[in-house]
Amino acid sequence: MVSENTKDIEELSHMKRKILREAERLIIEKGYSNTSLREIARNLDISPGTVLYHFNNGKLEILREYLRTALNDLNLAQFVQDLDYDSFDETLRDILGLTLKSHRKYREFAAAIEIEILSKPDSFRKLLDLIKPEIQIALAPLKVLLKRFPDKNYKLEGKEKELIFAIDALTHRHIFYGNFFGSDSDLINLLVTVAKAILENDL
Amino acid sequence: MVSENTKDIEELSHMKRKILREAERLIIEKGYSNTSLREIARNLDISPGTVLYHFNNGKLEILREYLRTALNDLNLAQFVQDLDYDSFDETLRDILGLTLKSHRKYREFAAAIEIEILSKPDSFRKLLDLIKPEIQIALAPLKVLLKRFPDKNYKLEGKEKELIFAIDALTHRHIFYGNFFGSDSDLINLLVTVAKAILENDL
Structure with a gap:
């Protein structure tokens, strides 16, 4: 059970890192105001809900x-x-x-x-x-x-x-x-x- | 001739003021980055060239x-x-x-x-x-x-x-x-x- 939980946490933070990296790339490319959670999600092939799950203040x-x-x-x-x-x-x-x-x-x-x-x-x-x-x-x-x-x-x-x-x-x-x-x-x-x-x- | 020239200048500055007023309205409404010369021109029913004529550094x-x-x-x-x-x-x-x-x-x-x-x-x-x-x-x-x-x-x-x-x-x-x-x-x-x-x- 412990190792399962640990694995979950690792996967979460892995996804969080992926979202941050893509957000960074878009912010540098298009500026902060033109970067949307929707586009971050689309580029990573995940749902906008997943982005909000990891960053609930968007x-x-x-x-x-x-x-x-x-x-x-x-x-x-x-x-x-x-x-x-x-x-x-x-x-x-x-x-x-x-x-x-x-x-x-x-x-x-x-x-x-x-x-x-x-x-x-x-x-x-x-x-x-x-x-x-x-x-x-x-x-x-x-x-x-x-x-x-x-x-x-x-x-x-x-x-x-x-x-x-x-x-x-x-x-x-x-x-x-x-x-x-x-x-x-x-x-x-x-x-x-x-x-x-x-x-x-x-x- | 003099009065004709004066009239020209008045008309120019009238147009300049109109452009400025519309630019101000758009900047306040949508922000500076989202305001384009093209849109200012369209809203005033003039050509983008006319805007550039009055403000040649855009x-x-x-x-x-x-x-x-x-x-x-x-x-x-x-x-x-x-x-x-x-x-x-x-x-x-x-x-x-x-x-x-x-x-x-x-x-x-x-x-x-x-x-x-x-x-x-x-x-x-x-x-x-x-x-x-x-x-x-x-x-x-x-x-x-x-x-x-x-x-x-x-x-x-x-x-x-x-x-x-x-x-x-x-x-x-x-x-x-x-x-x-x-x-x-x-x-x-x-x-x-x-x-x-x-x-x-x-x-």
């Missing part, structure tokens, strides 16, 4: 799964261990550098989220609810850093989303507009200033 | 025309005269407040530009070339302010686009994500910090 949950993949890929637990906490600013630069690297690697996904929000503002609130755990995971390195510098008057609680989405907005512009803010180091200087402004002020 | 030039309308609407010459230049920060807040108001009024247009850039990164460079004069006009109040405070070590030259598009990215997020950064005053605090960081640093 396209938004596909976005969430990408975000998870991107976060796993960062190996944050190791990253947090390897950080050098001598200087607050330098460590913040390292964290923002990793953010930039990840956004660049997953730029199609980043563009997809941005377009989704612009075309359907309501879906943003839904997405934000859906990715609450991922937001916390993404902020783990910053939280560790803030704990190491308790004397700095920085506060993250209640400003998690503001911080992530301000960094995100500027990083997207930099990537999508062809290194818009100059070198990566120039962008990171700007991001450090913005991050500190948000952490300092009572926004 | 949809990008329609975007530019919107930008011009939005800028005209701001009545910047009067705004610059009415500003109170007692405090640098307070005057910068007034300028950024006007930016926010304008973005909010023309949010459909703002979303259209953002989607255009995300779906076709190449068209951004083209748009940027096209709207060079409008960027300078939009920056007029800030330029006047900087001249009034020559002792501040701020430099705008060479950083015009960086400044506009950083402000723009954060303002869009605030508007599209439902006052994301808190109150408008909270957003403007953040924008003042970002603007000063860009004007100060050698980005």
Whole structure:
């Protein structure tokens, strides 16, 4: 019985991976808005119901799964261990550098989220609810850093989303507009200033 | 002869306005990417060639025309005269407040530009070339302010686009994500910090 169950789970996740791969291919080829669950299903020769079974929030949950993949890929637990906490600013630069690297690697996904929000503002609130755990995971390195510098008057609680989405907005512009803010180091200087402004002020 | 020519010009600008109004209607109804010159022409019972005659860079030039309308609407010459230049920060807040108001009024247009850039990164460079004069006009109040405070070590030259598009990215997020950064005053605090960081640093 145990092995049967295990096999079921493996098959499920195999199908989930197949759906994600096809979704990714279509999003890159035609853009997020032009990609439908129906077409993903048709191309994989499965029913739209099967896609919804694996991703019951539909396209938004596909976005969430990408975000998870991107976060796993960062190996944050190791990253947090390897950080050098001598200087607050330098460590913040390292964290923002990793953010930039990840956004660049997953730029199609980043563009997809941005377009989704612009075309359907309501879906943003839904997405934000859906990715609450991922937001916390993404902020783990910053939280560790803030704990190491308790004397700095920085506060993250209640400003998690503001911080992530301000960094995100500027990083997207930099990537999508062809290194818009100059070198990566120039962008990171700007991001450090913005991050500190948000952490300092009572926004 | 003179009156004939004048009549021609009036008719041209009348047609241009008709095209713009129909483009606006379609963009709001179906989104920018789903709006085609062909459909604008069909709805107005004119040929696609007539649309291209009035907007020979096609949809990008329609975007530019919107930008011009939005800028005209701001009545910047009067705004610059009415500003109170007692405090640098307070005057910068007034300028950024006007930016926010304008973005909010023309949010459909703002979303259209953002989607255009995300779906076709190449068209951004083209748009940027096209709207060079409008960027300078939009920056007029800030330029006047900087001249009034020559002792501040701020430099705008060479950083015009960086400044506009950083402000723009954060303002869009605030508007599209439902006052994301808190109150408008909270957003403007953040924008003042970002603007000063860009004007100060050698980005």
